[in-house]
């Protein structure tokens with residue numbers, strides 16, 4: 001599998017991507033699952049052609065449990081995940097463990113928006129949702145001490161809504177749903193992960209049971225040559241497949257040598 005960094009990909013295929021980024025990326029079989037009105041990019045899973053999956057951890061409300069997941073991930077330096085913390089926990093955890101968010105990013109993990117106080121975005125007005133996102137983003141930027149290009153939103157309770165659609169379009173976010181639900185018996189979660197066809201998005205939380213699931217899933221994924229990737233990596237692979245499947249140069253090796261915008 002070729003590896004292209006997000007930066008290279010944007011550099012090489014930027015024009016095509018910019019054109020595509022405003023349109024829909026949902027494969028046919030996913031169309032039926034989503035609300036008709038949803039126009040922003042929405043992802044239930046990534047490309048089935050890549051041997052990777054994305055594990056995501058929502059809420060992040062316990063420092064102790066978040067650090068347990070971090071320590072577990074440290075044993076698999078090639079594995080990257082995405083965290084969806086609620087905003088009020090960003091300064092809270094930062095005050096208890098200075099630099100925690102920056103550390104996670106420096107280790108290659110990703111952070112996405114999950115509202116400031118875990119509110120269903122569908123009950124917010126569009127202006128309120130925009131303000132909520134901006135408040136969350138400021139909390140993250142303050143904690144990191146640097147700007148951060150947030151790309152994904154995991155809506156609380158996984159509820160799609162017209163407000164979420166507007167928020168995504170206004171702030172350039174991709175709505176991240178999931179294809180495998182964590183939670184519950186770790187053995188059951190492991191069996192679901194073992195059936196992956198690639199490209200799955202696994203929703204977990206910073207809970208003890210999800211830590212236990214991760215603890216048994218990580219070695220299995222490693223032994224079976226699966227890669228654990230961030231939402232950005234999963235999405236960029238997906239975009240690349242969309243570009244290639246539109247009659248573009250699919251045998252691009254490690255470079256996208258040609259982009260096809262007609």
Ligand SMILES: [Zn+2]
Nearest residue numbers: 058059156157
């Ligand atoms: Zn949540």
